[in-house]
Amino acid sequence: MDASEFRRRGREMVDYIADYIEGIEGRQVYPSVEPGYLRPLIPSCAPQEPDAYEDIMKDVEKVIMPGVTHWHSPRFFAYFPTASSYPAMLADMLCGAIGCIGFSWAASPACTELETVMLDWLGKMLRLPEAFLAEKGGAGGGVIQGSASEATLMALLAARSRATRRLQAARPGLTEAAVMEKLVAYASDQAHCSVERAALIGGVKFKAIPSDGKFAMRASALQEALQQDKAAGLVPFFVVATLGTTPCCSFDHLSEVGPLCNWEDLWLHVDAAYAGSAFICPEFRHLLDGVEFADSFNFNPHKWLLVNFDCSAMWVRKRADLTGAFKLDPVYLRHGHQDSGLITDYRHWQLPLGRRFRSLKMWFVFRLYGVTGLQAHIRKHVQLAREFEAAVQRDPRFEICAEVTLGLVCFRLKGSNKLNEDLLDRINGAKEIHLVPCHLRDKFVLRFAICSRAAESAHVQQAWAHIQALATALLGAGQE
Ligand code: PLP
Numbered sequence: 214m215d216a217s218e219f220r221r222r223g224r225e226m227v228d229y230i231a232d233y234i235e236g237i238e239g240r241q242v243y244p245s246v247e248p249g250y251l252r253p254l255i256p257s258c259a260p261q262e263p264d265a266y267e268d269i270m271k272d273v274e275k276v277i278m279p280g281v282t283h284w285h286s287p288r289f290f291a292y293f294p295t296a297s298s299y300p301a302m303l304a305d306m307l308c309g310a311i312g313c314i315g316f317s318w319a320a321s322p323a324c325t326e327l328e329t330v331m332l333d334w335l336g337k338m339l340r341l342p343e344a345f346l347a348e349k350g351g352a353g354g355g356v357i358q359g360s361a362s363e364a365t366l367m368a369l370l371a372a373r374s375r376a377t378r379r380l381q382a383a384r385p386g387l388t389e390a391a392v393m394e395k396l397v398a399y400a401s402d403q404a405h406c407s408v409e410r411a412a413l414i415g416g417v418k419f420k421a422i423p424s425d426g427k428f429a430m431r432a433s434a435l436q437e438a439l440q441q442d443k444a445a446g447l448v449p450f451f452v453v454a455t456l457g458t459t460p461c462c463s464f465d466h467l468s469e470v471g472p473l474c475n476w477e478d479l480w481l482h483v484d485a486a487y488a489g490s491a492f493i494c495p496e497f498r499h500l501l502d503g504v505e506f507a508d509s510f511n512f513n514p515h516k517w518l519l520v521n522f523d524c525s526a527m528w529v530r531k532r533a534d535l536t537g538a539f540k541l542d543p544v545y546l547r548h549g550h551q552d553s554g555l556i557t558d559y560r561h562w563q564l565p566l567g568r569r570f571r572s573l574k575m576w577f578v579f580r581l582y583g584v585t586g587l588q589a590h591i592r593k594h595v596q597l598a599r600e601f602e603a604a605v606q607r608d609p610r611f612e613i614c615a616e617v618t619l620g621l622v623c624f625r626l627k628g629s630n631k632l633n634e635d636l637l638d639r640i641n642g643a644k645e646i647h648l649v650p651c652h653l654r655d656k657f658v659l660r661f662a663i664c665s666r667a668a669e670s671a672h673v674q675q676a677w678a679h680i681q682a683l684a685t686a687l688l689g690a691g692q693e
Contacts, residue, residue: 291648367509481509
């Protein structure tokens with residue numbers, strides 16, 4: 214493909230994408246394919262000679278689209294949102310064209326410097342404590358990770374390294390293996406499984422703290438676990454507080470847990486993967502109170518802030534905790550400015566070496582929406598969730614299962630878990646809309662998350678009418 218064909222195909226592709234997004238509601242939100250559907254539809258080897266472009270695009274409709282779950286359909290209410298906006302898509306095209314690998318400042322100065330400034334912009338939108346911003350020339354700063362799971366793992370590994378150094382300084386004969394055996398990480402029983410996984414990968418113990426009646430971690434429960442473990446000769450070192458848990462969007466008591474972590478000298482990581490975007494709205498910022506006690510904080514603009522995947526924003530209070538833990542400097546990666554103290558080499562802040570120019574899409578989105586536009590997006594989703602909650606509350610057959618704070622509603626039919634499992638089967642079987650469940654304690658619960666940028670009140674009302682009709686049929690069938 215030469216430049217002139219690229220221009221033509223590029224225009225066609227932009228049209229295809231715009232048609233896809235505009236017409237997405239007409240597509241079945243969840244595909245009707247069985248596992249293994251794709252292999253028989255394409256050749257078993259790559260073509261020896263080039264294929265025609267037209268044939269590839271025909272196959273996109275024939276082979277790919279039938280197997281796509283349409284996350285951006287306004288009928289998609291599963292998981293949490295994943296962001297999608299035209300400015301982010303355009304910026305991603307440019308990122309692909311520049312195609313630099315920004316592992317060090319020298320490897321592409323704009324890639325590093327825009328990222329640092331975008332993390333400051335975003336940090337200010339959230340009114341993060343100044344200690345986390347790079348602008349003031351302090352010890353903190355921000356970085357884009359690929360996912361919240363990576364951010365948690367990086368925080369855990371940095372915390373492990375800090376704890377090991379401290380323990381070995383206090384007891385010089387102690388081996389690293391002996392320290393690792395004793396280290397314990399903590400999070401609430403509602404935390405995302407990526408926290409336990411980080412502990413598994415990091416080779417340390419993990420303990421789930423029982424959450425309270427509102428599915429939130431309290432300091433008293435954490436303290437009890439810390440005391441028990443210390444009495445057993447273990448060494449607590451790392452706590453994850455979740456703001457906006459995956460099952461029901463509950464909020465750990467950060468203002469209680471934070472001081473305890475500081476007092477006990479534990480690394481506190483705050484995971485606000487979904488909810489973090491809402492903190493740009495003054496009316497939701499109080500949910501972030503207590504972040505001043507954290508060592509690291511992370512949320513996913515790629516969930517709810519219109520910056521397409523992947524873009525997970527992470528800030529640390531002391532960047533030396535990350536860079537000190539993971540720094541290796543082979544000669545082929547060194548450059549003349551690295552010891553100047555003026556620049557950042559982001560390769561020391563993350564697991565992989567290579568990194569894309571992801572800050573471009575933040576820059577495009579922030580500039581083209583403005584903070585006001587982004588706030589409007591968040592507020593609209595919260596409003597739609599409240600509308601759904603109110604509709605559920607008006608139907609006495611249903612109950613709301615957790616407080617609705619942002620864009621997620623947890624609800625169920627009053628009755629057995631089996632009844633609710635059957636209802637979800639019918640909902641997802643009909644493929645009009647798509648939902649996923651969760652467990653809250655021993656209850657099987659349906660989650661209704663406002664996801665699509667295009668979601669409107671009419672979609673919520675249609676979805677609710679559809680759920681009600683399926684519930685009526687299900688309850689009627691039970692009485693026959
Ligand atoms: N943490 C929380 C609270 C989440 O809700 C999720 C995903 O929904 C994650 C972490 C994992 O996010 P990622 O896919 O970016 O690793």
